[in-house]
Amino acid sequence: MILSDAMASPVRRNRSGVTLVELLVAVAMGVLVVAGAMAFIYYAGYAVSGVTAQTLFNQQAGNSIEFIQSRVRFATSISNDVSGNILTLGFDDNVALDTTSAGFNTNGIPWDDKDHFEQFKFIGVNSTNASDCASNRLVYVANTQSNSTKVLVPSGVRNLPGFKIFTMTNQVIAIIRFGIADNYKTDKYQSIDIQGTGVSLNRVRTNNVLSIIP
């Protein structure tokens, strides 16, 4: 015959519970474990946020400058505005057709025309301060005759200290410098600074004149 624990030993049954001290210790330990887990998850979340933000900035900056360089490479003209916030590129749409552009006569060279213009625009406040630049954007205008734009960097675009976004050298080389930063203190303010050079392979030619003019 097998008796249940209760039937077999009624006295021992009372001893199988926990004392208050044991309970408190157990609860305390449980709370510690859960708190530790929560803290881990909490900080891990911020770490993920930081890593994600940094990765996003890296890709946005890399993609943007790579795209700008790829467009500059085939542009027939490059110019920037005085503020250095707009980079304007000219393109020849038909290399077999010598078209008139910008009021000038055709020059007999069919592949150096400027049939349409594209722009890269920095929109916002020129600053290096992340909090001032939260709403700054970098956009691409595929054709200046159209209003449609494509956002390359939706927020946080800022100047590098002492530099304009777009700088020109001899109408041939475009130097692009900008940073992206967030204003999110908790994930320790992620940011990236990037600069690169775009060289036009289809660049304009220089003029050389020798003259005596009365």
Add this chain to the structure above:
Amino acid sequence: MKTIILKNHRERGGSLIVLCLVTVTVVTIAAGITALVAQGSKVTLSRSNMISAQEFAQGAAVIACTDLNTALTKAVGTLGNNLQTANNPYSRVSSSAAGVLYQRTIAAPFSNQTATATILLPNTNAPSSAKITGSATVGSVTQTATVNVRMAWGYPAAIVSVNDGSTDTSNTKANGQAGNVAIDGDKLGPIIVDGGSGLAVLANGRINYDTNYMTIPDSSYSMTNQGTANQIPDYTAQGTSNTLFELNRFIAVADLMTNGYNPTTKNNHFTNLSTFITAAKLYTNAFTKAMEGVVVVDVKMTDLDLANLTTATLPNGINIKGTLLLNFTGSGWDPVSEKIMVTAAINVNAANLSKLVPTDPSTYTSGYPPAYSTASRNPTNINITSKGFENFTASDDMPAVIYSTACLDIHGNCNISGVLYTPCYVEMENLKDGQTQYIKGMVIMGSGMYYKNTKAATNIISYDTASVDALATFGNAGKQVSVSYWEQ
């Protein structure tokens, strides 16, 4: 009786669940971060590979351009054969309507990297263009770069002088006759050499000018190139393979081009100045009534009309659309000291100069290419194969003025669009107030140049790529591979 005590330990299950949840959460977070970082690194690596591949591909395309240029400027052999027998030989891969494709793998100068270069040449005897593609793979990323090139005039400048000249620094006529480019101007009238997209002057000898009136940047000209890596080959050695133009080819066209105004031969080949003057008098307007096609005038030292190309004899000037070849024949001529002076206006492919502003190069218009009134006047429609020459093609740039073995001394007005070429000496002297001497194209000579305007007159020589690039030279002489545009 045996008593077995059954103990329940239910509280342990709850601990395991918590432990599992924590473990799963930690592992998930760690895996997520790892995946994110790994993905980011992968994208970064791909971008890095793409940039590297792009640069290798562009480098391969540029190397192939150099290979093609080497093959083009080789004195002998066809372009295709020269590519296949080069130090870094190309293989002929295929041939189609699009052209013949040549290919080679490029290792040097790259380190631990190869790239492939292909050259697509049009399927003609003398290709005037080519498409070159470089391709490289780095990691798993392949990039290509395509550049379109043309065989274009390789010495872009308004004035090209191949003579080695002298060390004299004066800007006198004697200095020009010594083989230099002497520019003689003062405060009275503009005398301009507009290099445009090329140089103003490119010379093996010196360029001399009056420094009291002219300050020019060094980058506008290139001189004393004789004996240097930049020496311009002497393309003015008539009768050799270094001839820039095969004069008999032009004469062949003129022979087959009818002209009822020629009182003797009834074609565009005038065998003396008298018949030419007779016909030229009837062509009274540079734009609406001009002699058309290739016009050849034989000039002998004994010609009685050597001094009759004047405003008195030809008040309306010499008006031609096409090419004027002054063929100095017979004995007695000299490349420098012998000349015929012309005061009559010389209008060849005349440009509309009604809005000319000497200080504004954008107003330097061109009359090139000429618009022929009938197709039979167009040299490209004249079949000269029966005379043993290759026909001119529509893509050829025809020179405007050629003269051989002596000097055409231009003293009056001139309005020329196109190339002025002579293996001899060039003299352009503006000797009268109010005159305009205008050349839109290029001047290339073998024995120096004297370019003068000390009058209240206008002198302009302006380089024009459009009339020079596809110059119909002998065996592609003077041509080099020139990049037209890079393709997306």
